[in-house]
Amino acid sequence: MAGGDGPLAGIKVVELAHIMAGPVCGLMLADMGADVIKVEKVPGGDDSRRFLPPDIGGESAAFMMMNRNKRGIAVNLKDDGGKDVIKRMLKSVDVVTENYRTGTMERLGLGYEELKKDNPGLIYCAITGFGRSGPYAERGGFDLIAQGMSGLMSITGEGPGRRLVKVGAPVTDITAGILGALGVVSAYVQKLKTGKGQQIDTSLFEAGITHTYWQSAIGFATGVAPKPMGSAHPLNAPYQAFETKDGWITVGAANQANWLRFLDVLERPKLAKDTRFTDNASRMAHLTELNDLLSDIFLERTKGEWLELMEAAGVPAGPVLDVVEMHSDPHAIARGMVTEVKHGRLGSVKTLGCPVKFSETPSGTIDGAPIYGQHTRAVLAEFGYADEEIKDLISNGAVVAAEA
Numbered sequence: 001m002a003g004g005d006g007p008l009a010g011i012k013v014v015e016l017a018h019i020m021a022g023p024v025c026g027l028m029l030a031d032m033g034a035d036v037i038k039v040e041k042v043p044g045g046d047d048s049r050r051f052l053p054p055d056i057g058g059e060s061a062a063f064m065m066m067n068r069n070k071r072g073i074a075v076n077l078k079d080d081g082g083k084d085v086i087k088r089m090l091k092s093v094d095v096v097t098e099n100y101r102t103g104t105m106e107r108l109g110l111g112y113e114e115l116k117k118d119n120p121g122l123i124y125c126a127i128t129g130f131g132r133s134g135p136y137a138e139r140g141g142f143d144l145i146a147q148g149m150s151g152l153m154s155i156t157g158e159g160p161g162r163r164l165v166k167v168g169a170p171v172t173d174i175t176a177g178i179l180g181a182l183g184v185v186s187a188y189v190q191k192l193k194t195g196k197g198q199q200i201d202t203s204l205f206e207a208g209i210t211h212t213y214w215q216s217a218i219g220f221a222t223g224v225a226p227k228p229m230g231s232a233h234p235l236n237a238p239y240q241a242f243e244t245k246d247g248w249i250t251v252g253a254a255n256q257a258n259w260l261r262f263l264d265v266l267e268r269p270k271l272a273k274d275t276r277f278t279d280n281a282s283r284m285a286h287l288t289e290l291n292d293l294l295s296d297i298f299l300e301r302t303k304g305e306w307l308e309l310m311e312a313a314g315v316p317a318g319p320v321l322d323v324v325e326m327h328s329d330p331h332a333i334a335r336g337m338v339t340e341v342k343h344g345r346l347g348s349v350k351t352l353g354c355p356v357k358f359s360e361t362p363s364g365t366i367d368g369a370p371i372y373g374q375h376t377r378a379v380l381a382e383f384g385y386a387d388e389e390i391k392d393l394i395s396n397g398a399v400v401a402a403e404a
Helices: 021-031 061-066 080-090 112-118 143-149 171-194 204-210 213-222 256-266 269-273 280-285 287-298 303-313 323-327 330-334 376-382 387-395
Strands: 012-016 035-041 071-075 095-098 123-128 199-203 239-244 247-252 317-319 338-343 347-352
Touching: 012 021, 012 080, 021 035, 021 061, 021 095, 021 123, 021 171, 061 347, 071 080, 071 376, 080 112, 080 387, 095 171, 112 123, 123 171, 143 171, 143 204, 171 199, 171 204, 199 204, 239 287, 239 303, 247 303, 256 269, 256 280, 256 303, 280 287, 303 317, 376 387
Parallel strands: 012 035, 012 095, 035 071, 095 123, 123 199
Antiparallel strands: 239 247, 247 317, 338 347
């Protein structure tokens, strides 16, 4: 697939990125119609190809999730011929993305200052561990490190004094990729006005910090660092998970109207006059007492019974699903968040869908992740390489192409 029909159709992106943060950025752009050409290293390709198990028919499930809707080529950046291939491509494309450690691309002669000489309209998106400036700019970064240093791990877990845990998903990787995609689109809007490209600089560290908005607001206001609260909210109550007779549900009954409806569902209307719980400030001040009381009440019925009552009363609530249960949830399916794509070797494989929908230029998932070097020949031909030149690059080890 050379891009789709989404709102970014016609934009050509070269992805010099690996594993997760950079590939998430490319994934977002590809789902919205951009032609994303993923450049994998020689030898071996993207490291996520070796995130095994699990696999599907010998292909890494992790790699296939992160790289659907992209075309794939394999280029040896340590070879002069390989570097020349990338330089030729970057003279005419709209966007390049990379998530190498700060300074790596400059040492390869592929830094923004060098590339913009031949392509002043180039949008260069760099996603690093800590950004390209500041005292930590030279450090490598991973999601775990970013979660710890951004404050996220200090507010995640069952409560104060318990062992530290990170957020289950690699949220700084994923969020940095989404921020990168937002930066690319914003820079492209500016390019339409001025004709000039620019460099985008975001990081896992900053991505983690963005998830502390509520807790940072508390810290700025009080000077006290918030602590983990399990599933509860630092500003509103009740707003958390509760255990029932046969499983867990979540309830968001924090505003006053929902609180009163909630009490009707619980058949405890007298609690509306309990001075400990009359308004949100009171409930937060007596959160432990409130949670103990509600925890006992929720054990009286099954999750299905509670959810039926909550829905009938208009109180926001939902079941706690595991990931596989989510995959079969009818709403996730109806929203296109569980879908199938065509893989070059495996045929139809399941994947997650695009989370943004457009009324006029539909986004979507069409193709599966590329086989290693699947599109090398076709892409090089698009950038002006003759058949004999392509054969020479392959024989010299500058590029790798899958079997025709």
